[in-house]
Amino acid sequence: MSIKEGFLIELERETANTRRIVERLEDKHLSWKPHVKSMSAGELAGHVVELHNWVAGGLGLVEFDFHQHYVPFKPTTVAEILAKLDDGYEKNVAMINALSDEDWSSLWKLKAGEHVIAEMPKIGAMRFIIQNHLVHHRGQLSVYLRMLDIPVPGIYGPSADDNNV
Template identity: 60%
Template sequence: MSIKDGFLVELERETNSTRRIIDRLKDEDLAFRPHEKSMSLGALIGHVVELHNWVATALTKNDFNLQTDYKPFKPSTVAELKQALDEGYKANEQTLNTFPEDEWFKTWTMRVGDYVIGEMPKLGALRFVINNHLIHHRGQLTVYLRLLDIPVPGLYGPSADEQK
């Protein structure tokens, strides 16, 4: 199995997990904030969706500058979230299918202006900056669902709400 093939499996499964959360949301849920210091549910799920889509938008660059290459995704409806996730999945799949194997080992830099946040091989960037980051925030979303009394979907096995 190639690196690409492994990431294609992960891409499909993680996208489906995020979709299961989005499918449980209503537009009015997007304004929910569990605390004044917390992001709204809409901002948080928007960030998760945009992180998915960084496979095609950020990983294809060698230098990703948050100041010039990044515009936060601010959805106002669940339909926008679904559309962005679905369109992003197609772009991500195409990106991975055409990504040269040697490209995984090239250095990827993340910065804000001239300040370098980190440098690592693109292989590490996909795992650490994109996937682990979105999984972390998706975990936060499950807490938001619980607080809203929305049944939490099982993401890596059955959830308490799916137990009999």
Template identity: 60%
Template sequence: MGIKKSLLIELERETQNTRRVLECLSDEHLLWRPHPKSMSVAELCCHVVELHNWVSEALVKSVFDFKVDYKRLQTNSIQEIRDILEAGYPLNKQAIENASDESWEEEWTLQAGDWIIAKVPKAGAIRFIINNHIIHHRGQLTVYLRLLDIPVPGLYGPSADDQQ
């Protein structure tokens, strides 16, 4: 299996997992936050979805500069968040399909103006900067679900709620 095929499988499965978490939420939950220093449900959902779309928006560039390229996703509608995830999926898939195997070895830079945050091969960026970051924040969302007494969907196997 080539890198492209493995990335496409991961893209599909991680998008599906995010979809499952978003399906548990409604607009009434969006302003809730577990602590004043925590993101709200809306902020966290938006961040997870915007990270998914970095595959087609950030990885296609050799440099992604927060001061130039980043626009924070903001909405107060869970349906709009879901729609943005769905609209981004085919674009993300196409970005992976259009990339050559060699391009995954090319250096990718994440920066904020003059501050270099990371310089990694694109294969490392999709793994470390994007997918691991998605998984981390989606995990936070599952804790939010638990705190809101919303059944948590199983993502990598059954959850405690799936086994009742």
């Protein structure tokens, strides 16, 4: 199996997992925050989706500079979040298909102006900067669901709500 085939499987499954979490939200939940220092549910869901979309928006570049390439996604409806997830999925598939196994070994940088935040092969950026980061924030979003008394869907197996516990 090639690197791209592995990432395409992961992309499909993780996008479906994110969709199951976001679909549970309603527009009325988007402004809710569990703490003053926390992102709102809408900001957090938007951030998870924009992390998904860094596959297409970032991996095609040699350097991703927050000052040049980052525009925060500020959704106002759940439908908008889901539409961006769906639209991004097709672009993400196209980007993964465009990268050869050799491309995955090429150096990639995450920057904020002249400050280099991280420098690693694209395969590391996909795993560490994108996938692990979005899984972390999606986990936070699942806690938001619990705190809002919204049934939490299973992600990597059944949840307590799936088992009616």
